[in-house]
Amino acid sequence: MPDPASYRPPPGTIPTGPGVYRFSDSHGRVIYVGKAKNLRSRLTSYFADLSGLHPRTRQMVTTAAKVEWTVVGTEVEALQLEYNWIKEFDPRFNVRYRDDKSYPVLAVTVGEEYPRLFVYRGPRKKGVRYFGPYSHAWAIRETVDLLTRVFPARTCSNGVFKRHRAIDRPCLLGYIDKCAAPCVGRVTAEEHRAIVEDFCDFLSGRTDRFARDLERAMTEAAEQLDFERAARLRDDLSAVRRAMEKQAVVLGDGTDADVVAFAADDLEAAVQVFHVRGGRVRGQRGWVVETEGGVDLVGQFLTQFYGDQAELGGAADAGGADSANPVPREVLVPQLPPDAGQLADWLSGLRGSRVSLRVAQRGDKKALAETVARNAAEALAQHKLRRAGDFTARSAALQSIQEALELEDAPLRIECVDISHVQGTDVVASLVVFEDGLPRKSDYRHYAIREAAGDGRSDDVASIAEVTRRRFARHVADVAGGADGAAGADYAAEGRSRKFAYPPNLFVVDGGAPQVNAAAAVLAELGVTDVAVIGLAKRLEEVWVPNLDGSAPDPYILPRNSEGLYLLQRIRDEAHRFAITFHRSKRSKRMTASVLDGVPGLGERRRSALVTHFGSVAKLKQATVEEITAVPGIGTATARAVLTALGVPDNGGTDEG
Known part of the structure; x- marks a missing residue:
């Protein structure tokens, strides 16, 4: 554990102007980013008596090995740079306002010739307008079901649309007048777009x-x-x-505002936001985050949330207030942050017009703010009840693993490798990552195994060795490239990923002694000495440790009711699931390609284009000649030859459906 005094900069070298600072650990990974009006005053506070620091801050400064800073001209510049660094480095000790669940939205593909309506979750895309978020997907479907009586826009997928266009018959929604049926020409593209625009206007508040x-x-x-x-x-x-x-009217003056409220204790904070547009509540979001005493929750939230919203708005279509102006005219908060003026200027820059940042004092706005505050308090209470048992179990699991394996520290980061294949073909591997007992899916990786066994059969031991070498060779290279000094500065300036510069405390392989020894031998070869390696055998759930000296130690047998064993099993099962998913995808594409070998006029590129377009043999078999010829480079004769190779009778290019 680094001593903060070992990397404390001399006080006289720290500037007194505004700026942004970042703490990095011994591997060069940025673990905390902050901003300050006075860098010297703020950084000096981190190197005070450790006993007087908040536990989370104390853990951060004892984990860090270096602190750097960048001086900026104004506090608004500091806000922007802090937001950019948090997005780039994803520091583990920063409060990150991620949704406590994935909220669905109503998406309208205005960029298509025939726009469609559908429920969507995920990153924003160009050419699409979004309405929401909604608390439940069924709420979107209920709204669409009501409004398609009046605005009969299409809701079908592109595949269904093409199919009914080919057979020249509308679907059920077209027959019951809940779709204008542009697929069969009941309305033109321009008439259908007018219907969709009216639908969007209605949802935008012009009701x-x-x-x-x-x-x-x-x-x-x-x-x-x-x-x-x-x-x-x-x-x-x-x-x-x-x-x-x-969409109940809550503010009669047609206000566009976001109403924000917090409920916090010493460890966690709940945030609730009500989005009010045209005086009506259009959406609601909630977060629960870890925090610490003395943190400016309001300022941190506004910076991260509206910075993300501005990026999403830039990725979405510019049509309509929902996407073009993710920042409302007014933001109501429970109390003003210390840098309220600079935040208001920054938000105004994001919106392109003046944004008011204030506290609701009286009337309907104050009543709504109180309602949002009650929602935040309820969300925190529910979170505490829901997570109390889970947090206790995870802490007990990590402590159990530490004690059973006699590790110096609890394994806060665990990585697990699993191999998947069918009789030695399409051999793939997965690597999953758990931090603090929870999956970190952004760090998951999968590998296509390059080295085949000489006898044509699968060699799980060699595959484990290959994956371990590839993963930790990347780690060694990252550490060498991100060393202290000029190389480290260049590394950070290039914006390269440092996820694999951060090694696990525990590396788990799916298997027994041979697999564990293979992984340990690779780590010894690469000079990695600070990572513990174990194997979890499926048959009796024994935990194996390396024995490179040729001895044959007995495996560890964790109690069947051990929280540590439950966690290891969960991590192993997650690695197995991730590997199986990748293997099935790869095998499906290979089988599709093998079935199409020898089709006249179908070379490697066209075969690859077919596989990519349809995804599987089953979907390709269901396709019509017209749908196959929609793939670039595929003519009618080739499409018929493909269907013949798949055993589909020639229907003369039509689908009698």
């Missing part, structure tokens, strides 16, 4: 106009004795009103 137009049209139809049309418009109006009721 009253549609209700008035429907009511006027219904009255006119009744006066003209067109009672069938009047009844249909009556039903449409009812659907619109039910959708409007779901």
Whole structure:
């Protein structure tokens, strides 16, 4: 454990102006990023008496081995640089405001010729407008089901759309008038786009106009004795009103605002945000994060959240307020942060117009802020109840592994390798990472094994050795490239990934003594001495340790009710799942390619294009000649030859469905 005094910079060398600083560990990995109005005053506080520091801060300064800083001209520049460094380095001791669950949104593909509506989770993409987030996917589907009576836009996938276009028959939604059926030409592309734009306008808050137009049209139809049309418009109006009721008006002045509230204790904080657009609550989000005393929760949250929102808005289509202006006109917070003026200037720069950052004092806004605060308090209470048992179990599991294996420290980072193949073919490996007893999926890796066994059969021992060598050769190279000094500065300036510069405390292989010895031999060859290696055999769940001296020690037998054994089994099973998933994908593509060998006019590139386009033999068998010819380079004759090779009868290029 580094002594903070060993890397403390002389006080006189630290500038007194504003800037951003970062702490790095002995492997060069950035573990904390912060900003300060006065760098000397802030950094000096970290090297005070350790007993007076918050436990999380004390752990950070004793884990770090170096501190660096960058001086900037203004506090607004410091805000931007701090946000950029947190995004680049993902420091483990920084508070990261990630959603406590994945929120679904309603996506509209305005970039397509025939836009469609669908439920979506994931990163934002260009050419798509997003509405939400919603608490549940069913809430989106219920809203779409109501509104497609009035705005019959298509909701089908591109594959379904192409199929019904080919057979010239609409789907069920087209028959019941909940889709305008552009696939069969009932409406033109321009008419369908107009329907979608009206749908987007409605969700953007321009709802009253549609209700008035429907009511006027219904009255006119009744006066003209067109009672069938009047009844249909009556039903449409009812659907619109039910959708409007779901978006209750909370601020009568049509305010665009985000209302933020916090509930915190000494260890964790819950954050709730209500997104109010046009006076109506359009969405709600929640986070629960680890924190420490004295941290500016409001300032940290606003920097990270709206920085991320601005990036997402830049990746989305510029049409509409939902994507083009992710920062609202007004942000209501429980108390102003110390640098409120600089934050307001920064938010205004993100929005492109003035943003008001203030505390709600009276009236409807104060009442709404209190409601959001109650939601935050409830979220923290529920989180404590839900995670208390889980946190205790994870701590007990890590301590159990440390004691059973006689490790110096608890294995806070564990990596596990598993091999997957079928009789020696398509051999792949997976590497999964757990930190603090929880999966860190961003660090997962999979490998295609390069070295084949000489007898044509699978050699799990050689495969384990290869994966271990490739993983830790990368680690050794990263450490050499990121050493202290000029090389380290260049390494950071290039923005290269440092994930593998951070070694695990424990390296687990799926297998017994031969696999463990193979991994240990590779580590010894590479000079890696600070990583413990074990193997977990499936049959009796024995834990094996290396025995490179030729002795044959007995394996460790952890109690069947041991939390440590449960955790090791979970990590091993996760590695197995990840390896199987990759193996099936690779095998499916290989089998597709092998079935297509020898098809006239189908070379390696066209075969690869078919495999990539359809993904599997089963999907390719279901395709029509027209769908196959949609792949670049595939003609009608070649498409028929492909279907013949797959045993699909020639249907003359049509699908009688």
